[in-house]
Amino acid sequence: MLSGVSGEALEFINRESSDRYLLELDNNFLSNLNDLCNELPKLTKEQLEELDNIEQSSIPKSTSSQTKQHITKFKNFLKEEGLSVDLNNVPNAYLNNYLRLFYAKKKTVLFSHLHHW
Numbered sequence: 001m002l003s004g005v006s007g008e009a010l011e012f013i014n015r016e017s018s019d020r021y022l023l024e025l026d027n028n029f030l031s032n033l034n035d036l037c038n039e040l041p042k043l044t045k046e047q048l049e050e051l052d053n054i055e056q057s058s059i060p061k062s063t064s065s066q067t068k069q070h071i072t073k074f075k076n077f078l079k080e081e082g083l084s085v086d087l088n089n090v091p092n093a094y095l096n097n098y099l100r101l102f103y104a105k106k107k108t109v110l111f112s113h114l115h116h117w
Contacts, residue, residue: 077102077105083098
């Protein structure tokens with residue numbers, strides 16, 4: 001049970017959310033996306049690593065630090081709630097729902113704290 005929601009209900013929400021997302025994708029959009037992917041050049045491992053380095057170097061250190069802190073908080077939340085999630089392999093639709101739950105739970109905690117003043 002997480003925030004009054006059973007594991008079965010969370011699974012249902014995840015499944016429905018991902019199903020709805022896939023259903024909402026227009027076939028033309030998928031076709032265009034597939035065509036675009038086929039047009040992109042195939043990059044070597046070294047080129048991909050260079051792109052990663054360029055992207056990482058463009059991020060301010062303060063942003064990287066805050067991102068790491070937030071990821072740690074999110075991981076701690078998952079552990080506290082007894083949720084076992086492989087963040088490297090979880091589908092985006094599922095991750096989105098876990099993040100929504102994390103955000104909602106944190107907001108609820110913040111608001112309940114403010115109401116006691």
